[in-house]
Amino acid sequence: MARLYQVPHHAFMWLLLAVLMATLPHLMRAPGWMMVVVPVLLCWRFLVQRGRLRMPGKIIRATLMVVAVLATLYSYGTLLGPEAGVALLVVAFALKTLEMFRLRDAYVVIILACFVLATTFLFNRDPLTTVYVGVVLVLVMAALVGINHAQSGASSWGHLRLGGALVLQALPLMMVLFVLVPRFPPLWNMQLNPERARTGMSDSMAPGEISNLSRSAEPAFRVEFEGEVPPPALRYWRGLTYSWFDGRRWSQAAPQHTARLEYVRFPDEATPPWYASLLSARGEPEWRYRVIMERTGRQWLYALSVPFTDKSGVGVARDKRLVSRFEIDSTFDYRVESYRFPVAVEGLEEWERQLNVSLPSSGNLRTRRLAEQWHQEAGSDRAFIDRLLRWFNEEPFFYTLEPPLLAEDTVDDFIFRSRRGFCEHYSSAFAFMLRAAGIPARIVAGYQGGELNRLGNHLMVRQYDAHVWVEAWLPAQGWVEFDPTAAVAPSRVEFGLDQALSDFGEQAGGFGANLRRNPLFSRLSHMTDYMDFVWSKWVLGYNQDSQFEILSRLLGQVNPQRIAVALVLAGGGVVLLVLGWVLWRSRTPGLSWWQKEHGRMLRLLNNRGVPLTQGTSPQGMVDAVAVSYPSAARLLQDWQRCYEHMAYRRPGQDPELLRRQLVLLRRKAAVAMRGAPRLMDKEA
Amino acid sequence: MAVAIVRAVEAVSSVVLGKEEQIRLAVACMIARGHLLIEDLPGMGKTTLAHALAKVFSLDYRRVQFTSDMLPADILGVSVFDPERREFHLRQGPVFTQLLLADEINRATPKTQGALLEAMEERQVTLDGETRTLPEPFFVIATQNPITQAGTFPLPESQLDRFLMRISLGYPSAETERELLAGSDRRDQALSMKPVLGVAELMQSMAQVEKVHASPDLIDYIQRLMAHSRNSGLFTAGLSPRAGLGLLRAARAWALLAGNDYVTPEDVQVVLGPVTAHRLQGSAGGGPESSTRQLLESVPVVRRH
Amino acid sequence: MKALRRRIRSLYQRWLQHRIPPSRRVQLGQRNIFIFPTGYGFLFLLIAALLFVAGINYENNLLLGFSFLLVSIFLMAILHTFRNLAGVVLIAGDLRPGFVGARGALEVRVQGGSYPHRSLTLHWPGSPAEDVSVEPGREESVWLSVNLTRRGREHPGRLRIDSRYPLGLLRTWSMIDLDSRCIAWPKPLPGGECPGTGGDDDSGRQAQDQGSEDFDGLRNYVAGDSLRSVDWKSYARGRGLNTKQFTDPAEGRLWLTWESLTGHDPEIRYSKLCYWVLELDREHRPYGLILPDSQLDPASGAAHRERALELLALSGGG
Incomplete structure (x- = not known):
């Protein structure tokens, strides 16, 4: 190691900043020790550059690396998988900055920075992150420009400008590639994070869980309608059904010995009878729309009843909902057609009937008795249901986000004592009573409502729109949906959660909800929502299907030849445009920095009233100042000498030094002239 | 020398x-x-x-x-x-x-x-x-x-x-x-x-004159003087390329006399009158001296854009 | 195998000669610029490809976009790297001769166009490289050393100019023949009799005061002038150090002649003459030079020495 490579000082700040900013998003997610170690390593590197510290020796570096591996292993329990892998990459990257002995190492750091930067997208995909990554990439490019410009006199800002220009000029071509390069299905399946957080509706429900979800304003999904948008009262987005009740918790369930095809059918599978009957009963679709869903980590999808889709990998379930073959790990979009069946088209299998009337063998005795009594009094299922709904509506039931805790017999305690509850309480009680009366009933979980965004003409459904309702089997009509919550708080369905809660003297979760009521904020949030929507739909959700759709619209027909031709034409066109622009820009030579500096001095003198003509030479400027402001004459003379060095003499002096001197002298002259009175030239 | x-x-x-x-x-x-x-x-x-x-x-x-x-x-x-x-x-x-x-x-x-x-x-x-x-x-x-x-x-x-x-x-x-x-x-x-x-x-010294450094900034200034003499309408006919070469040569010689090994705009300005006055005819009448002064005053020494 | 390689090389040289003919002034442009990715450039593309695969597999459009952006930056870098060399004008400049076996230097003047050209590396094959950056409209002068192997005019081969600016992803280069030649003086070979005729005696031990005959004028004192010839009177009057100059009549001065070194290989003769030129110059003694194809009248001083050395270098069609 004869001579250490020194990153040029004009490039170093960009390099360090790029490294820091590239690791920052990862540090925010990382375990605590990394948030300490990585900045400390970078500080070390900074002090090395400043000459305060030395680069660590081989042993220290090796030790640090081993410690980093062990710490990662300790924090994540593994070294494999994206999270642990990226964490290790980030630490190794920070360590690598302490190993820049040759120009090659600096290059490696830069390429690692690109890589670390890209991995940010594994975890964050919002527009803001994307902009951030773009900015950091500009810094990375500035650093790369800097280390390729070895001269000591180079200007840091010049590197940044060129880095920025390069990235900006590359953008159009990138967009062409983004649109046109064919998307393949994954080459092999990579499960990103097996134990990732799941959001949205869960596969079971206990009292208090939905109300918890309702405190979040996170987007759940967006819906873009073709044609008419259904009115609020019809916006029931089915996700899944809960058929099993254990006295407290409702869960999704299917009997053990039924084949999967009995209740879910995926596109490329044989057609079971229930599916065939659904298919044959279809008439004209009632609603056509496209759902762009945020990642949930779950398999169920949301749609209006009764949904059909041609999306690959998405099947239809017997309980009239859509199911994905895989868990939804990234933004997912699918087109749906929903049909209305006025009569029962699918039969009720015996196992299905049994499942949907089953109740725990004991508990909630008062409710059971009440249900049986009322069912007998009513005479028909329908009349019984109507009476129940009326009862919910007339009795003093309260709709609240903060229901009191319930005793062991949850339904009894709710109906006869607390009478304060959220949708899960009402639906749970309602379904329980139906089952107690022997009517097959189940709970449907999903979302109700959604806010119409006029900008994008799409519905935005958020977590606080989470809802559960009930569906009961009526022999003539089949499964019919009832919403007991609507009976208690009709405005929930018409106007959404906020309105319904305020009807009952309650406000939804604090600050956020208050803001939501502010018209300016709501306009703003509509806009950001629209941006998010466009982002999700066109950037995150741009996949094989939407690509095919767009390409067939653009090219008429999608085949490899046409795509290749389009790529060459559009890509070439964009490159030529940029080329033309660059050539046009450089056709007229720009002013050199000293010429600009001269212009600044000229303006300064003009502002101070020094008599000058167009053709006053630098020496003439000195002479004129000597008359008008004798006190500044010396400064001007020094300035002129520096200028002469740069503009007229044989190159020799360090340009950066001259530049700094010129600026300094001009500022000093400005100060000197500000204080002094102007003397008039006798001739002037 | x-x-x-x-x-x-x-x-x-x-x-x-x-x-x-x-x-x-x-x-x-x-x-x-x-x-x-x-x-x-x-x-x-x-x-x-x-x-x-x-x-x-x-x-x-x-x-x-x-x-x-x-x-x-x-x-x-x-x-x-x-x-x-x-x-x-x-x-x-x-x-x-x-x-x-x-x-x-x-x-x-x-x-x-x-x-x-x-x-x-x-x-x-x-x-x-x-x-x-x-x-x-x-x-x-x-x-x-x-x-x-x-x-x-x-x-x-x-x-x-x-x-x-x-x-x-x-x-x-x-x-x-x-x-x-x-x-x-x-x-x-x-x-x-x-x-x-x-x-x-x-x-x-004649050989030395040729070695006096004329920077691109200076050449640019002379070129703009030439162009202005042709395009401004100040003169009935503009300066010939030979005049431009002469101007540069004279400015070099003047710089050498001043003990410099590079030309500054002042050198050009000093010799401009003697070099060009007899080649120019002011279109608005007036003596050749006033025309060359006008030329000097209307051409910026340092490029502005 | 070797023959084949030689043949390929000569074909390549011929092609280069045809494509970029020798000239004292060369402007770089499409015709004479080559460009190819560096190893780093390939690594960069490899990373982009990796990110592409990752993007496809994770079905992550942003990763894909990032990879496309890297590819686009690479393509834009082609343009910028090429542009960094295009428009540069190289002009053969002055030369600094040297002795055979040592190094001489050749000046290359590098002129920029309307935009800056940064981090250009210039070198002749086998010689150390120099870096230069040219601001728009400026001219920089680079002195490049040349290994001198043979007496006479040394053609250093094709000048190689290359650059990786701005991103180091691509290297762009040109190989131009500036038609510039350095002058190699013969290597001085000490010893032997002074190959001189004329003067007071053949060994060259001559009156120390140079040309006392005609006082010719004064000139500024130059380091190395004999203190004896300084005009002390004028110094005392405060006019600074001046050296008295005398014109030496040609008769009776020392002539170094090629003829008197019989029985030697021509190159050795030149080397010996060179030694004596340096020796006499060191002693501030006037000398003349007679070579088979040229002649230099006796005089002394640095300019005279340069002239003499040049004649020695170029004599015999060197």
Whole structure:
């Protein structure tokens, strides 16, 4: 190691900043020790550059690396998988900055920075992150420009400008590639994070869980309608059904010995009878729309009843909902057609009937008795249901986000004592009573409502729109949906959660909800929502299907030849445009920095009233100042000498030094002239 | 080297009083390999200056008083038959010298003028089909009376272009006048001057002039001056490329005289008048001096955009 | 195998000669610029490809976009790297001769166009490289050393100019023949009799005061001038140090002649003459030079020495 490579000082700040900013998003997610170690390593590197510290020796570096591996292993329990892998990459990257002995190492750091930067997208995909990554990439490019410009006199800002220009000029071509390069299905399946957080509706429900979800304003999904948008009262987005009740918790369930095809059918599978009957009963679709869903980590999808889709990998379930073959790990979009069946088209299998009337063998005795009594009094299922709904509506039931805790017999305690509850309480009680009366009933979980965004003409459904309702089997009509919550708080369905809660003297979760009521904020949030929507739909959700759709619209027909031709034409066109622009820009030579500096001095003198003509030479400027402001004459003379060095003499002096001197002298002259009175030239 | 040249300027100044600026210009013109035209009324010291310059550089010089009956052969030379050897041989005219003083050049007929000016340009003479090169260095210092004088043939513009500079001496100041009256005859003084510089040294400074650095910024300034003279409408005809080259050469020489090895815009501004005034005709009337001043004032020294 | 390689090389040289003919002034442009990715450039593309695969597999459009952006930056870098060399004008400049076996130097003037050209590396094959950056409209001068192997005019081969600016992903280069030649003086070979004729005696021990005959004038004192010839009187008057100059009549001065070194190989003769030129110059003694094809009248001084050395270098068609 004869001579250490020194990153040029004009490039170093960009390099360090790029490294820091590239690791920052990862540090925010990382375990605590990394948030300490990585900045400390970078500080070390900074002090090395400043000459305060030395680069660590081989042993220290090796030790640090081993410690980093062990710490990662300790924090994540593994070294494999994206999270642990990226964490290790980030630490190794920070360590690598302490190993820049040759120009090659600096290059490696830069390429690692690109890589670390890209991995940010594994975890964050919002527009803001994307902009951030773009900015950091500009810094990375500035650093790369800097280390390729070895001269000591180079200007840091010049590197940044060129880095920025390069990235900006590359953008159009990138967009062409983004649109046109064919998307393949994954080459092999990579499960990103097996134990990732799941959001949205869960596969079971206990009292208090939905109300918890309702405190979040996170987007759940967006819906873009073709044609008419259904009115609020019809916006029931089915996700899944809960058929099993254990006295407290409702869960999704299917009997053990039924084949999967009995209740879910995926596109490329044989057609079971229930599916065939659904298919044959279809008439004209009632609603056509496209759902762009945020990642949930779950398999169920949301749609209006009764949904059909041609999306690959998405099947239809017997309980009239859509199911994905895989868990939804990234933004997912699918087109749906929903049909209305006025009569029962699918039969009720015996196992299905049994499942949907089953109740725990004991508990909630008062409710059971009440249900049986009322069912007998009513005479028909329908009349019984109507009476129940009326009862919910007339009795003093309260709709609240903060229901009191319930005793062991949850339904009894709710109906006869607390009478304060959220949708899960009402639906749970309602379904329980139906089952107690022997009517097959189940709970449907999903979302109700959604806010119409006029900008994008799409519905935005958020977590606080989470809802559960009930569906009961009526022999003539089949499964019919009832919403007991609507009976208690009709405005929930018409106007959404906020309105319904305020009807009952309650406000939804604090600050956020208050803001939501502010018209300016709501306009703003509509806009950001629209941006998010466009982002999700066109950037995150741009996949094989939407690509095919767009390409067939653009090219008429999608085949490899046409795509290749389009790529060459559009890509070439964009490159030529940029080329033309660059050539046009450089056709007229720009002013050199000293010429600009001269212009600044000229303006300064003009502002101070020094008599000058167009053709006053630098020496003439000195002479004129000597008359008008004798006190500044010396400064001007020094300035002129520096200028002469740069503009007229044989190159020799360090340009950066001259530049700094010129600026300094001009500022000093400005100060000197500000204080002094102007003397008039006798001739002037 | 520049020091020796400066000594030459000082020596000439001791004879031609109070005209330091013009003398420097004349010397600059010479080391820029240019021919010089001195224009003034009779008796202003034109000839004295020319003599002094020849002496001070120890140049081999001839003086020709131009008259209207002069023929080209009187300047260039003539082939004469040598009866003894029975062959023609060339009798060289006064042009075969290092410094030719062409006094009152505008008294000669255009034909004679043309012959001289061609020799100036080509630095060679063709007689009877035989081409002979003129000595090196070769300067012409021509003097001229203002064209309003009777019995003169004004030099055509195309030929004026061959002179690198035109200067005029003007009346002496009161003080100088007194000194002139008190002292001895200036022309005699000039003729008895001691050389200050050898021919070799003169040649060496001529070579040095070419090495004076003209930065791209400066070239750009000259180019914009040229362009402005052509496009601004200030003049009936713009400056020729030859004038541009001459301007740069003269500016280099001026810079060398100032002891610099690079040209600054001031150097250009100083020599612009002498180099261009005789090549330009102001379109709005007015003397050539005011036109060149206008040119200088309207062209920014440093590019603005 | 070797023959084949030689043949290929000569074909390549011929092609280069045809494509970029020798010239004292060369402007770089499409015709004479080559460009190819560097190893780093390939690594960069490899990373982009990796990110592409990752993007496809994770079905992550942003990763894909990032990879496309890297590819686009690479393509834009082609343009910028090329542009960094295009428009540069190279002009053969001055030369600094040297002795055979040592190094001389050649000046290359580099002129920029309307935009800056940064981090250009210039070198002749086998010689150390120099870096230069040219601001728009400026001219930089670079002195490049040349190994001198043979007496005479040394052609250093094709000048190689290359650059990786701005991103180091691509290298762009040109190989131009500036038609510039350095002058190699013969290597001085000490010893032997002074190959001189004339003067007071053949060994060259001559009167120390140089040319006392004709006082010719004064010139500024130059380091190395004999203190004896300084005009002390004028120094005492405060006019600074001046050296008296005398003209030496040609008769009776020392002539170094090629003829007097019989029985030697021509190169050795030049080397010996060179030694004596340096020796006499060191002693401030005037000398002349007579070579088979040229002659230099006796004189002394630095300029004279340069002239003499140049004649020695170029004599015999060197």
